[in-house]
Amino acid sequence: xxxxxxxxxxxxxxxxxxxxxxxxxxxxxxxxxxxxxxxxxxxxxxxxxxxxxxxxxxxxxxxxxxxxxxxxxxxxxxxxxxxxxxxxxxxxxxxxxxxxxxxxxxxxxxxxxxxxxxxxxxxxxxxxxxxxxxxxxxxxxxxxxxxxxxxxxxxxxxxxxxxxxxxxxxxxxxxxxxxxxxxxxxxxxxxxxxxxxxxxxxxxxxxxxxxxxxxxxxxxxxxxxxxxxxxxxxxxxxxxxxxxxxxxxxxxxxxxxxxxxxxxxxxx
Numbered sequence: 001x002x003x004x005x006x007x008x009x010x011x012x013x014x015x016x017x018x019x020x021x022x023x024x025x026x027x028x029x030x031x032x033x034x035x036x037x038x039x040x041x042x043x044x045x046x047x048x049x050x051x052x053x054x055x056x057x058x059x060x061x062x063x064x065x066x067x068x069x070x071x072x073x074x075x076x077x078x079x080x081x082x083x084x085x086x087x088x089x090x091x092x093x094x095x096x097x098x099x100x101x102x103x104x105x106x107x108x109x110x111x112x113x114x115x116x117x118x119x120x121x122x123x124x125x126x127x128x129x130x131x132x133x134x135x136x137x138x139x140x141x142x143x144x145x146x147x148x149x150x151x152x153x154x155x156x157x158x159x160x161x162x163x164x165x166x167x168x169x170x171x172x173x174x175x176x177x178x179x180x181x182x183x184x185x186x187x188x189x190x191x192x193x194x195x196x197x198x199x200x201x202x203x204x205x206x207x208x209x210x211x212x213x214x215x216x217x218x219x220x221x222x223x224x225x226x227x228x229x230x231x232x233x234x235x236x237x238x239x240x241x242x243x244x245x246x247x248x249x250x251x252x253x254x255x256x257x258x259x260x261x262x263x264x265x266x267x268x
Contacts (some may be wrong), residue, residue, distance in 0.1 A: 083165060169210045
């Protein structure tokens with residue numbers, strides 16, 4: 001028994017020290033903080049890498065849909081089917097907030113519209129004084145931003161020649177504060193005259209007669225030219241009751257003859 005006690009007493013001091021709980025020192029606490037910081041940075045970098053990968057996949061979705069749409073559209077594509085689908089997809093305008101390629105890819109309806117245009121329209125499609133699919137999309141975004149409850153309605157399709165199709169339609173819109181700021185900014189002011197004009201048109205529903213001309217390229221199976229004429233005069237004349245007031249509203253409006261945005265008109 002005495003020998004056992006002596007053996008316990010003669011245990012290695014270093015071993016006994018190792019078995020004791022270590023005290024937390026400033027140096028060790030700092031080392032733990034540094035290690036935790038590195039771990040958090042690695043996790044953040046990993047999450048960022050995953051988010052970038054997801055964004056890249058989202059950008060690829062429209063391209064894949066375009067390829068699929070071309071496979072579906074091209075074999076039996078005609079100008080008639082393009083006109084019908086165009087009015088169906090843009091019946092209620094588009095998303096005015098989708099200003100970047102990423103935003104477009106995240107908006108399903110806007111994505112479908114882009115896929116359709118890229119599959120059926122020439123890349124440098126002629127739009128009056130403008131060119132390109134992006135210009136057409138910008139025009140639709142402008143209408144959807146400036147007006148409320150946009151509704152495009154197809155009336156009649158007439159084939160003028162094997163490559164030309166005329167379309168009669170109407171664009172129904174509601175005048176809002178955004179309309180005054182971006183389309184009729186010369187009506188914004190403190191005078192009683194301007195206030196009365198705003199009172200007469202604010203919240204009113206306009207039915208804008210539209211004429212569209214689709215020029216079809218049979219070789220490429222795409223629309224090469226799209227001419228649009230939007231009539232603002234007739235509905236404003238009906239709303240205001242006389243040509244003088246309708247002229248006052250339109251003479252300095254930021255719209256072109258084909259109904260596109262024109263930011264160069266004076267509005268002081």
